[in-house]
Amino acid sequence: MPELPEVETIRNQLAPRVRGRTIVEAEVFDPLWCAPRSPEDVERDLRGERIVALGRRGKYLVMELEDERFLVMHLRMTGNFLWVAKPDDEPGRAHLRVRLVLDDGNRLLFVDQRRFGTGVVVDGREELDAYLGERVGPEPLDDTFTPEVLARAARGRKAPVKAFLLDQRRVAGVGNIYADEALFRARIHPLRPAGRLRRNEIERLHTGIVEALQAGIARQGASIDNYRDADGARGSMQDEFLIHLREGEPCVRCGRPVAKMVAAGRGTYVCRHCQPAPRARRVARP
DNA sequence: GTGATAACCTGGGTGC
DNA sequence: TGCACCCAGGTTATCA
Numbered sequence: 001m002p003e004l005p006e007v008e009t010i011r012n013q014l015a016p017r018v019r020g021r022t023i024v025e026a027e028v029f030d031p032l033w034c035a036p037r038s039p040e041d042v043e044r045d046l047r048g049e050r051i052v053a054l055g056r057r058g059k060y061l062v063m064e065l066e067d068e069r070f071l072v073m074h075l076r077m078t079g080n081f082l083w084v085a086k087p088d089d090e091p092g093r094a095h096l097r098v099r100l101v102l103d104d105g106n107r108l109l110f111v112d113q114r115r116f117g118t119g120v121v122v123d124g125r126e127e128l129d130a131y132l133g134e135r136v137g138p139e140p141l142d143d144t145f146t147p148e149v150l151a152r153a154a155r156g157r158k159a160p161v162k163a164f165l166l167d168q169r170r171v172a173g174v175g176n177i178y179a180d181e182a183l184f185r186a187r188i189h190p191l192r193p194a195g196r197l198r199r200n201e202i203e204r205l206h207t208g209i210v211e212a213l214q215a216g217i218a219r220q221g222a223s224i225d226n227y228r229d230a231d232g233a234r235g236s237m238q239d240e241f242l243i244h245l246r247e248g249e250p251c252v253r254c255g256r257p258v259a260k261m262v263a264a265g266r267g268t269y270v271c272r273h274c275q276p277a278p279r280a281r282r283v284a285r286p
Numbered sequence: 287g288t289g290a291t292a293a294c295c296t297g298g299g300t301g302c
Numbered sequence: 303t304g305c306a307c308c309c310a311g312g313t314t315a316t317c318a
Contacts, residue, residue: 001311032295059312076312078296095296114295116312135313159289168313176311225310265291266311 002075004140004173005216005237006227007059010081013230015054017083018063018102022050025101033097033110034119045121046071046100058136058172062128070122072131073110078226079117082109113226136172140209145171147206154194154202161197161205162190163264174209176266177222177237177244181215182208184243189275190263215240243269 002010026046028039049065056062061081063071075081084090084107090099098110098119110117122128137153138145153170154161164170165179174182183190185208188201197205221227221235224245228234238245242252247260251271261268 003312074312076295077310113297114311116295118313157288163289166312267309 001077001175001177001224002079002221002227003059003175003178003216004056004213005178005219006221006229006235007056007061007075007173008217009221009235010230011054011056011061014081014083014108017106018051018054018108020051021106022103023047023065023100024103025099027099028097028119029099030097030112030115032115033112033117034121037121042119042121045069051102057132058139058168059175060132060136062132068123068125070125070128072120072122072128074118075112076114076116076118078113080109080111080226080228080232081230082111082228082232083107083230084109135168137167137169139172140174140213145206145210147203150206150209151199151202154197157194159194160191160263161188161194162266162268164194165209166264166266171209173213176268177224177241178209178212178216180244180269181212181242184208184269184271184275185211187274189277190261190268190270192278243271245269 023046026043028034028042031039034042049069052064052066054063059074061073065071073081090107090109095111095113096109097112097117100108110119122131138149154164157164162179162183165174165182166176182205186201186204188197188205216222216237219235219237219240220229222237223234224238243258246258246269248257250256251258251274254271254273256271256273259270259272261270
C-alpha cells in the first residue's frame with residue numbers, strides 16, 4: 001500500500017524526468033479517477049500544460065503545472081504511477097486509468113487495480129493549500145515536526161494511538177505498515193489512548209515515526225502486494241519489517257512470538273511483551 | 287468536536 | 303471445476 005515512503009520514492013524518480021516537459025496528450029479512461037468532474041474536462045485541463053515540478057504532501061503526489069495549476073493525485077490502495085519509455089512497454093489495459101504522453105515521447109501511466117486512486121486538478125496555490133490543508137497534517141520528515149508538535153496533536157485524544165497515527169490530519173503520510181513499525185520501535189501498544197502517552201513515550205514515538213519512514217525511503221518502499229516504483233520495480237522494505245506481517249515469528253527484540261490483532265479496524269502486529277497493553281480501567285463501585 | 291463504523295472497489299484465498 | 307463468501311485497506315460520509 002503506497003504510504004509516504006512509497007510516494008516519495010516515486011517522486012524522487014520522476015521529478016527530474018518530468019521537470020520542464022509538456023503534456024501533449026492526456027487520456028482518462030476511468031471516470032471514477034477524477035469524479036465528480038468528467039474525464040473530458042480533466043483531459044482538457046492537462047493537455048498542453050508544461051510541468052514545473054513534481055512534489056509530495058503526505059501520500060499525495062502533486063504535479064505543478066504552469067500558471068499555478070496543480071494535478072493532485074492519490075494512489076490509495078493499489079495505485080501505481082509508472083514511467084514508460086515506449087508504447088510497447090505499456091502494461092495491459094486492464095487496470096490502466098490514465099495516460100499522460102510527454103513531448104519527449106515518454107509516458108506516465110496511472111495504473112490502479114482497485115480503482116480507489118484519484119486525480120484532482122486544482123487552480124491556484126491558495127486552492128491547493130486549502131485542499132491539502134483540510135486533509136493533511138504536519139509532514140513527519142520536516143524539521144518542523146518535533147516531539148512538541150506530536151504532543152500537541154495527541155493532547156486530549158482518547159482514540160487509540162494507532163487510529164491517531166492513521167488520521168492524516170494528525171500526522172501526514174503514515175499508513176498501516178509504518179504505524180505498526182513506528183509503534184514497535186517506540187515500544188507502545190497500538191490501543192493506548194494517544195492523549196495519555198507520557199512525555200518520554202511521545203519522544204520515542206516521534207523517533208519511531210521518523211526512523212520507520214526513513215527506512216522505507218532508503219529501501220524504495222515496501223512491495224507487499226501491488227506497489228511498484230515508477231520503473232515498475234519492487235521495493236525491499238517488506239524484507240526489513242520489524243513487526244508488520246510477522247505474526248507468529250519471534251520478536252526481533254525479545255524473541256517472543258509476534259501477535260496479530262485488530263486496531264482502528266486494521267490488521268495490526270504487536271509484540272505483547274515489548275509493547276505492553278493498556279491497563280484495564282477500574283469500574284467504580286456504587 | 288470526537289470516535290466508530292460502513293461503504294467504496296477488486297482480486298486472491300478459502301470452503302463447499 | 304465452479305460458485306459464494308470473506309478479507310485486505312485509505313479515505314470519506316454518516317451516525318452516535
